Amino acid sequence: MSIKENICEVIENIKKYSSHPEKVKLIAVTKYVDENVIEKVLDTGHNILGENKAQVIREKIDYFKAKNMDIEWHFIGNLQKNKVKYIINDVSLIHSVNKLSLAEEINKRAEQVGKVIDILLEINVYGEETKQGYKLEELISDLEALKNLKNINIKGLMTMGPLDVDEVTTRKVFAELVRIKKELNENYFNNSLTELSMGMSGDYKIALQEGSTIIRVGSKLYEGIL
Numbered sequence: 001m002s003i004k005e006n007i008c009e010v011i012e013n014i015k016k017y018s019s020h021p022e023k024v025k026l027i028a029v030t031k032y033v034d035e036n037v038i039e040k041v042l043d044t045g046h047n048i049l050g051e052n053k054a055q056v057i058r059e060k061i062d063y064f065k066a067k068n069m070d071i072e073w074h075f076i077g078n079l080q081k082n083k084v085k086y087i088i089n090d091v092s093l094i095h096s097v098n099k100l101s102l103a104e105e106i107n108k109r110a111e112q113v114g115k116v117i118d119i120l121l122e123i124n125v126y127g128e129e130t131k132q133g134y135k136l137e138e139l140i141s142d143l144e145a146l147k148n149l150k151n152i153n154i155k156g157l158m159t160m161g162p163l164d165v166d167e168v169t170t171r172k173v174f175a176e177l178v179r180i181k182k183e184l185n186e187n188y189f190n191n192s193l194t195e196l197s198m199g200m201s202g203d204y205k206i207a208l209q210e211g212s213t214i215i216r217v218g219s220k221l222y223e224g225i226l
């Protein structure tokens, strides 16, 4: 399999499994690969990329900027407050806002550079202790403060599917995120939450069936080439 074939397979599956495929965005996660392999991804025509480490995304952004390549970068990992300044100018969406203090730092840095940045709120739906993400009740208690931050634009929710569980459980977790989005839209956001970032290599088909609008796929893309 080539990267091109792998990407095509995922795109075909978006059409097959999603009930609104035109609304679904594929983030090609490049955290496993270097710039040479990323160029092969870009050669396929796909230019929406995701990374989970601030230092690494910074280096990769600079590398491709120097080559004048047009890339839409997404930050998908746990973000430390002191690293926000490295990415604020160049990422189009931060998927993983999981604390008020982080949101405040992002807001402050966005204000400094004169932009409003799109973010998602990360929710730990399944409650795994090892995972990042808001518990729903914590999120609800932070909501008013989050909504008052003028330089962040809350576009939706993100979750990581649980590891080592059966398909039924994974599906329940994704369905629960859909339910939470609906509840928040009705009670706090007046339907302004539109995005659901859920689904990775192992579970993106289930996520698509449940209503994902953004899938973050990494290892699947490099099958047969790494």
Ligand SMILES: *Cc1c(COP(=O)(O)O)cnc(C)c1O
Residues within 6 Å of the ligand: 029, 031, 052, 076, 077, 160, 200, 201, 202, 216, 217, 218, 219, 220
């Ligand atoms: C690595 C990573 C992915 C992609 O995972 P794969 O299983 O390799 O597709 C998606 N989301 C986040 C937050 C990640 O860190």
